[in-house]
Amino acid sequence: MTGSFEGGRRSGGGRSDGGREGGGRFSGRDGRGRDGRPPRGRGSAVDVPRRAAYEAVAAVHRDGAYANLVLPGVLRDLGLRGRDAAFATELTYGTLRQEGTLDAIVAAASGREVARIDPPARDALRLGAYQLLHTRVPAHAAVSATVDLVKAVAPGATGFANAVLREVASRDHDAWVAQIAPGYDDDPVAYLAVAHSHPQWIVRAFADALGGDLDETARALIEDNERPPVHLCARPGRADAVELAEEVGGLPGAFSPYAVYLPGGAPGELDAILDGRAHVQDEGSQLVAAALAQAPLDGPDDRWLDLCAGPGGKAGLLGALAVERGAHVTAVEVTEHRAVLVEQATRGLPVTVEHADGRTVEGTFDRVLVDAPCTGLGSLRRRPESRWRRQPSDLPPLTRLQRELLGAALRVVRPGGVVAYVTCSPHPVETQVTVTESARRSGYPVDLVDARPLLPAGMPGLGSGPTVQLWPHRHGTDAMYLALLQRSA
Numbered sequence: 001m002t003g004s005f006e007g008g009r010r011s012g013g014g015r016s017d018g019g020r021e022g023g024g025r026f027s028g029r030d031g032r033g034r035d036g037r038p039p040r041g042r043g044s045a046v047d048v049p050r051r052a053a054y055e056a057v058a059a060v061h062r063d064g065a066y067a068n069l070v071l072p073g074v075l076r077d078l079g080l081r082g083r084d085a086a087f088a089t090e091l092t093y094g095t096l097r098q099e100g101t102l103d104a105i106v107a108a109a110s111g112r113e114v115a116r117i118d119p120p121a122r123d124a125l126r127l128g129a130y131q132l133l134h135t136r137v138p139a140h141a142a143v144s145a146t147v148d149l150v151k152a153v154a155p156g157a158t159g160f161a162n163a164v165l166r167e168v169a170s171r172d173h174d175a176w177v178a179q180i181a182p183g184y185d186d187d188p189v190a191y192l193a194v195a196h197s198h199p200q201w202i203v204r205a206f207a208d209a210l211g212g213d214l215d216e217t218a219r220a221l222i223e224d225n226e227r228p229p230v231h232l233c234a235r236p237g238r239a240d241a242v243e244l245a246e247e248v249g250g251l252p253g254a255f256s257p258y259a260v261y262l263p264g265g266a267p268g269e270l271d272a273i274l275d276g277r278a279h280v281q282d283e284g285s286q287l288v289a290a291a292l293a294q295a296p297l298d299g300p301d302d303r304w305l306d307l308c309a310g311p312g313g314k315a316g317l318l319g320a321l322a323v324e325r326g327a328h329v330t331a332v333e334v335t336e337h338r339a340v341l342v343e344q345a346t347r348g349l350p351v352t353v354e355h356a357d358g359r360t361v362e363g364t365f366d367r368v369l370v371d372a373p374c375t376g377l378g379s380l381r382r383r384p385e386s387r388w389r390r391q392p393s394d395l396p397p398l399t400r401l402q403r404e405l406l407g408a409a410l411r412v413v414r415p416g417g418v419v420a421y422v423t424c425s426p427h428p429v430e431t432q433v434t435v436t437e438s439a440r441r442s443g444y445p446v447d448l449v450d451a452r453p454l455l456p457a458g459m460p461g462l463g464s465g466p467t468v469q470l471w472p473h474r475h476g477t478d479a480m481y482l483a484l485l486q487r488s489a
């Protein structure tokens, strides 16, 4: 293992060119902000894309916002489009993904714990350090633009920020990692955590899920720091993936027959989304939902249940497949507003939405999906702040709920029926342990069905079965886990 950063690649598919000087710079007099917010309108020297990124990053830390929800509003408010919006997006997502390592570098460069730096100055420094270490922005432009930002949001820290940024700029990322990370041979997990900006407990969980292979763990971490493409699901019976790809200027997916990879842009504005022919859905989610629909089954096959349905991605795909198969889907969701989203996502499909706790569901079903609430460690590339928010202490309540939901599914599936247990997390405690424990405690005879033949033929890297773990670095999907359990007849 060398100390090289991201195997030679850089976040966002290469260094971005953010060194442009014009394009929306608000120039003029000194612009002081209040409450750490840069001033709006004339009078600020902060250029607009950096200001947008600062506002989004600050909202994530100050208000507990989610970057994917807050950023579109900020871009809209500031009128950013095209290259400027792309640059603001890269700064926001990249800074949040790299935050752990950037903080360690800023601490080393400043000789001060980042917790002791005022939040506005701290966020501005993170953005500046990201530009210096992960983009093609020339160092002088990154330093001066960040000093302008600090002037606006934390005027008292301007000199400090200038000095810290100059120190950060004195080394590249690899040299900083070599300086601040423990030696790989001494503590590989701690090294990987610093080199690839993940908390150690997540590095450990990935390594466990990958059978202890630390080289592959590094590849998984590297992929988490890349910008993922948007995936569409062409709804069976309503759209064809090849034709949809042509229509939207995308590419048909590598594995799911419904998947289309979008080159970029705003998927919500596509005609195919607006008229219900397609929805946004990671290809891995498509594959696990389709695998449940294809699992071999003797006897009746028209009562399908989605026990954790919100916001309705998999219910939408199952509903479209149910049309072709003459089946009906009951979609259960405990959170009211998410149940409304499921209604919207399944309009016109044979799906009944129930706003209820899945643990109390009654009835008898032939196929059941438990897409369990989980840590979401499998989609860190799409949720840049999530790796720093999640804690190991989240696991016990989540795994208890997962066991109870899977237990309820095993109770309502008919003998001979199939349950798909799915998480968007590769954490072994949420995957293997939950499945083994739930099956053992259910009191029903349960067999694990080999899920691999239910995924597209020739799909590589599916392991030795019977469960399947998808990975961004192997399959280009989120790290979805799938176990298929069949109640013995």
Ligand SMILES: C[S@@+](CC[C@H](N)C(=O)[O-])C[C@H]1O[C@@H](n2cnc3c(N)ncnc32)[C@H](O)[C@@H]1O
Binding pocket: 285, 307, 308, 309, 310, 311, 312, 313, 314, 315, 332, 333, 334, 335, 338, 356, 357, 358, 359, 371, 372, 373, 374, 401
């Ligand atoms: C991983 S998400 C499901 C994603 C969904 N299947 C999709 O593809 O769009 C888990 C969902 O389970 C819901 N949930 C949590 N506890 C639940 C419970 N006790 N009963 C039913 N739904 C629950 C959450 O509100 C959340 O919407």
